[in-house]
Amino acid sequence: MPAWVLALAATALVAAVWFSFRGVRGEPSKGRRALLLGFRVLAGLLLLALLFEPGLELRAESRVRARVALLFDTSKSMKFPASPGGPSRAEELQRWSKDHAEDLGKLASRFQLDFYGFDKELQPLDLSRLPTDPQGPSTDLLGAVTGAAANGTGGRPLAGLFIASDGSDNADLGSGVPAAAVQELRKLDAPLFALPIGAAAAKDLAIEKIAVDDFAFVRNMVTVDVFVSARGFPVTDVPITLTRDGQPVAQNTVHLSGDPARGEVKLSFVPDRTGKFAFTVKAPVYEGEAITQNNQKSFVLKVIRDRVRVLLVVGRPSWDVRFLRQLLKRDPNVDLISFFILRTPGDDPHSTQDELSLIPFPTQEIFQEQLKTFDLVLFQNFNHRPYHMSQYLDGIAQYVRDGGAFAMIGGDQSFSAGDYAGTPIEEILPVTLIPPGPTTIDETPAKLILTDAGLRHPVTELSSSAAASWAKLPELPGLNTTGPLKPSGQTLLQSNQGRPVLVVGEAGRGRVLALLTDSSWYWSFVAAGESQGPRAYETFWHSAIRWLVRDPALTPMSVASERPSFEPGTEAPALDVQVRGNDYQPVPGAKLQVMVTSAEDPVPHPLGAAVAGPDGSARVALPPLAAGAYKATVTARRADGTTVGEADDAFVVAPATRELTEAAPRPDLLQAMAQATKGKVVDTGEQLSGLPWRDPALVEVGQRTSKPLWDNWKVLVLLCLVAGAEWTLRRRWGYA
């Protein structure tokens, strides 16, 4: 019944009693007035009872036992020390659970306790089996809390949550608790009490992230973006160093202020050679840091060529020069720097110097200052003597031994005719030279024959039928004469009289090529006149340049790590090796020895061995390694002990996730989460049973019965008696 009806009826009752009372106001006896009034009020009430039908409802009630979710961090970061030099965070947590056994018992007497372990996932936990060596790959605090809140057993109401963690979240809360997360936590409608573990070791400096491309171009500046974070540090400048093979290549300083502090620093350097290298970014380790492993981070960078930088030095313009220059200039992969001797000291231009376009030959600049910037140096029919270049020849030879490339192209000013016998250039050439004289040139026409070595070599691989392709090319008008071939040299092309035409070899870490003719242009223009086209010439020179500069696709022996990065301590790095000799033939049965160096330990350690299979390939598994940047050098030897070749590759051993690198304790995160739920951070000694858990608001309704109070004869009899008594008394006392 609506409340206003009740109010109206009550008002009407009061008014009726009042008006009836006015009739007996003159009664001098207070007792009679009161008695009459009492009977009338009682009669009115009984009348109302008859009108409103009041009754009693009987219900059976019992309060539900609420639940408390208790979450314990089982991620890997819990393996780090809880305090500098102290037990691990996991051990600290175990100790807490033992110390609080009685406390938890008390809490269990009031609430249903649900225990969870959490890391990347949430799972039920037996508290007596809390792991001392947690293996969770990552930490998701928000996911764990919301998951535990939703997972309640039997639909019991949530009295609250308890979380024990280092707070080192690497999911949604990595950079703080955002507003959306706060909203989500408020929706739980239950307090969260947080126990920060390892808060005493909150001081930590970390290389959080490195941003760099997978590859870079040699001689082009590379910039590495390094993101640094620090907690528990005063305002400070931190020096950051970038090293390659343990040697610093760049350094910069990052300014950190605030707590926690984040900073970014750029490290730039110019790679001077191609290959795959392991780089390490390092920050100093400060006293009292929670984790020292994250003060450095390694990465692998592949340095490639954008363009092959070729220095072409020409003793005299000729058709051979003209066609080679045209080929190199057209090649978008070649950056050609050329110097032609257009006028010798004996020439008379019949003009002043200012009427000529000639420039001085910048020997010092080219052969001393700029030499190392070139991938390949080509001497084309160039005699060094008139230009006082003897002083630079040693530097050129050293440049080659250090990994450069050199080719000498024939002519009347080249090889023995160019007076290179006995010079450092002869030392690196794959052929020996003879003293200058009339025998240094042989004008007998030379028909080309591809040798056995040439059949397999990428430089002379013109087509699937290379031997026939070479044999069809125009014969050459003559050849430079040399002495015997050096042991390291390989003749790829020879004349029909057996004289070498094309010889390749290695000098130190560099490669050399000797083309003993000044008429390779015959393979282009003259061949075109014979309806063969210039394809042979172009293919030959492109292949020769790629081989000379060690294009990875043309390297006889190669090694490649299975992946650029491996997990520390658990994963065995694997290397795939292909063994081929300098003749590009597979070497089955070659014994492989793997020597490994690291940025921290430059001393080579033998860590693997294998034997090449029938196709010259092998896979070598190294033992699991500690985190770091590594270089593996594989040496292949034949059964007789002679070396086939050597190749290397770089790889990194580092955790794949941020769990172990961004593992500093984050009590601030736990504090913010607790605040969002009107909970709080508790300390180690605080009793959980004494915390203000939330009592359940809901009751369980069982049996319900209703008993009407008016629906019986006693009420009616009572009403008649009261009304009759009131009427009788009024009549007796003289009222109408």
Added chain:
Amino acid sequence: MISRRHLLGLPLLLAAGRSLAFGDAARMTFAQLRHGGRWDPRPDGLSRLAWEIARRTSIETSPVVKAIAPSDPELFRFPLAVLSSDQAFPPPADNEVAELRRYLSYGGFLLLDDASAQRSSAFELSARQLMARIAPGAQMQKVGRDHVLYKSFYLLDGPYGRVMSMPDLEALEMGGRLGVLYSGNDLIGAMARDSLGSWEFEVTPGGERQREYAVRLGVNIAMYATCLDYKEDQVHIPFIMKRRRI
């Protein structure tokens, strides 16, 4: 029997053979194209130019000029060819035109020299008709004074020759380089000597100075044919700009 011209040319042969080489193959040898007209109007001119080139530059030249038909496969051993006359020449056969097209497309260089040195001459008409057949649709264009041809060895400022009839050289570009160069000023005539060794023609209007510049232009053409755009490499530019200002 040795002729007087050969006798006079002997010093040239000796001068050209000053170094060891792989025979004539290594030396620059002019190929003079035979055609149905007067194909050799300046018999001594190219030998003289070859000698001047050898004397003034490091290029090794052969004083012997190879007279050759356009259809001769041997033409491809001579990447620099000259086609000249002082009159109209009969249109070459189709196979000759096809060979010339191949020659130029694979890297050959053709110098057209109008020995008549007259504007709209009969030779010019024949030459343009030939070019229209070799490269249909393409037109010879004026060679700007800033082209590398004018600085490939000497710093020059004009298309010098026996006369100064045409103000510009013209050229047909093929594959980013000049494949055909047309001189209307009798360039080779400026270098021709008679059997007694005297200059065969007067050079007008500039006299001997102009003759010298004509020789220099010939040297530059040979240098361009062997070095292409070498003088446009970055390293040369500041030097050349400085000297141009002097």
